[in-house]
Amino acid sequence: MTPSTDAGNHWLLYAMGGGMGHITRATALSRGLLRLSSDGSSPGDDRITLLTNSSFADGLPIENELGPRAEVIRIESKLSRDETVDEVQRVLTTTTWTAVIVDTFPRGIAGELAGILPRINCPKVLVHRDLNPKYCQKFRLAEFVTLYDRLVVPGEAALFENHPHAISTPPWLVRNAEELLTPDDARCRLAAKQNTLPVAVVLGCGRDDEIEQMHGWAMRLADEFTGKLEVRFIVMKKPDFLADRQKKLPNFKMVSIWPFFEAVRGASILISGGGYNSVNESKAAGIPFCGVPRKRLYDRQENRLSSHDCVERYDELRSRVERIVLKSSTQFNTQVSFRNGVQEAVVAIQSVVD
Amino acid sequence: MPKTWDTGSCNEKSGFLFNHECFLPPDDECMKCQKPVCSDHAHELLGGQEKAVLCTSCIKKDRKQLGKRQAREIGQSNGNYSGHYDSYDEPYFWGGYYYGRTHQHSNVSNVASDPHDFTEADAESLQAADDGEGFETDMSES
Numbered sequence: 001m002t003p004s005t006d007a008g009n010h011w012l013l014y015a016m017g018g019g020m021g022h023i024t025r026a027t028a029l030s031r032g033l034l035r036l037s038s039d040g041s042s043p044g045d046d047r048i049t050l051l052t053n054s055s056f057a058d059g060l061p062i063e064n065e066l067g068p069r070a071e072v073i074r075i076e077s078k079l080s081r082d083e084t085v086d087e088v089q090r091v092l093t094t095t096t097w098t099a100v101i102v103d104t105f106p107r108g109i110a111g112e113l114a115g116i117l118p119r120i121n122c123p124k125v126l127v128h129r130d131l132n133p134k135y136c137q138k139f140r141l142a143e144f145v146t147l148y149d150r151l152v153v154p155g156e157a158a159l160f161e162n163h164p165h166a167i168s169t170p171p172w173l174v175r176n177a178e179e180l181l182t183p184d185d186a187r188c189r190l191a192a193k194q195n196t197l198p199v200a201v202v203l204g205c206g207r208d209d210e211i212e213q214m215h216g217w218a219m220r221l222a223d224e225f226t227g228k229l230e231v232r233f234i235v236m237k238k239p240d241f242l243a244d245r246q247k248k249l250p251n252f253k254m255v256s257i258w259p260f261f262e263a264v265r266g267a268s269i270l271i272s273g274g275g276y277n278s279v280n281e282s283k284a285a286g287i288p289f290c291g292v293p294r295k296r297l298y299d300r301q302e303n304r305l306s307s308h309d310c311v312e313r314y315d316e317l318r319s320r321v322e323r324i325v326l327k328s329s330t331q332f333n334t335q336v337s338f339r340n341g342v343q344e345a346v347v348a349i350q351s352v353v354d
Numbered sequence: 355m356p357k358t359w360d361t362g363s364c365n366e367k368s369g370f371l372f373n374h375e376c377f378l379p380p381d382d383e384c385m386k387c388q389k390p391v392c393s394d395h396a397h398e399l400l401g402g403q404e405k406a407v408l409c410t411s412c413i414k415k416d417r418k419q420l421g422k423r424q425a426r427e428i429g430q431s432n433g434n435y436s437g438h439y440d441s442y443d444e445p446y447f448w449g450g451y452y453y454g455r456t457h458q459h460s461n462v463s464n465v466a467s468d469p470h471d472f473t474e475a476d477a478e479s480l481q482a483a484d485d486g487e488g489f490e491t492d493m494s495e496s
Contacts (some may be wrong), residue, residue, distance in 0.1 A: 016493075017494075017496040018493075018496045019496045021496055022496060053493055053494075055494065077494060080493075081374070081493060082374065084493050085375070091411075094475060102495075105379060108490075109377075109490070109495070110490050110491075110493065111375075112377065114362070114378075114379075115363055134491045135487065138487070138489060139377075139378065139379075140379055141378065144379070177481035206393075263359075272490065275496075297487065297488060297492060297495040297496075298489075298495060298496060299496055321491035326371040
């Protein structure tokens with residue numbers, strides 16, 4: 001075991017799982033924990049180790065986002081279950097942590113934490129979110145979560161939110177309101193400064209087939225609304241099929257921005273799946289939203305989307321875009337004010353190690 | 355020296371196609387090897403006064419020995435091997451039925467090999483099916 005230095009806390013953030021949601025939420029929390037240390041509230045230079053196996057992780061500049069006090073361990077996404085378990089075990093048991101903070105999966109993505117966590121002598125925190133009730137029942141999570149010293153519920157209803165160890169916060173966001181780019185600057189980041197047309201931002205995230213679908217929809221919007229709408233397709237991992245589909249449309253561009261939230265005020269409408277970050281980011285910034293609820297094993301995206309934000313077919317999206325963006329006289333995005341739940345989460349987490 | 359078990363989770367590793375760790379909380383203890391096992395890996399013995407369970411590994415061993423004994427006594431067997439266990443139709447025993455029993459007492463088929471037999475290529479989907487919903491088997495889920 002390598003003891004941590006006395007200089008500050010060393011937090012482990014377990015952000016295993018596919019997609020970008022776990023990483024983005026863990027990055028938001030990491031920023032909060034590192035800031036707590038920077039502003040003198042914590043007795044030294046805190047450090048973060050963030051553990052991920054997302055196939056998106058290689059393309060995300062997480063180290064740039066978090067700075068030198070953060071280490072990102074990227075477990076290869078294609079490893080088998082057993083190989084993944086071995087890697088997690090190696091990481092968790094070879095350092096002494098101030099606390100282990102587990103995002104979403106109480107028992108780990110492979111159930112491996114059930115064997116590992118009881119052997120680690122430090123406080124444990126669960127970022128507790130809504131989960132498929134069949135999973136909760138099958139693995140008796142109601143009993144298992146008692147292993148955690150704190151359950152932090154990040155802004156959405158969750159099964160054990162009334163647990164004695166649970167604290168609920170507003171949604172966690174990777175930027176505070178004052179850190180968002182102004183609409184002008186955000187349009188600049190989106191390469192949409194050349195005119196004043198509204199901008200439809202389509203997020204290419206999730207599985208490859210979902211990215212392909214969103215890319216197709218973005219192209220169709222650009223094609224059908226040429227001269228009326230700018231379309232930006234935000235993608236951080238370009239599947240091979242996108243390389244040979246660069247049909248040139250004057251109002252369509254593919255852009256890589258992460259975290260995208262920083263540039264959200266440049267969007268007139270945000271089109272995505274029904275994941276935690278895109279839904280909560282659009283709400284916080286007051287940007288109209290269209291989401292396609294994706295089928296996931298644990299996350300129930302259909303519960304996150306309100307009926308008026310939910311689309312399942314292109315024609316629904318098209319009429320929504322036409323109505324909200326092209327025919328509306330409402331000026332969106334004039335002021336932004338929201339509470340970022342990260343600050344409250346950091347206080348709740350810090351309290352278990354004080 | 356008796357084997358020591360981790361009492362915090364099920365210690366049985368038997369799976370449908372492949373052995374793998376089971377991290378479910380234990381419900382019972384195998385009466386033979388004292389291994390803590392979850393309800394999926396506990397197989398109740400019927401007929402006794404008190405509840406008694408065997409783990410999947412012990413019941414497989416037991417069944418193998420019983421099979422050998424009955425093979426020796428062939429002709430006297432009534433073919434009902436599974437009489438005193440409650441769970442021979444569970445997936446853990448399917449392999450044994452197909453490859454073991456079909457030669458002598460098959461109640462499945464007399465065909466020795468089937469072109470639609472499972473192969474390793476089917477493993478991924480079958481492993482998911484083994485876990486019901488596929489929880490804790492897909493490392494890319496969210």
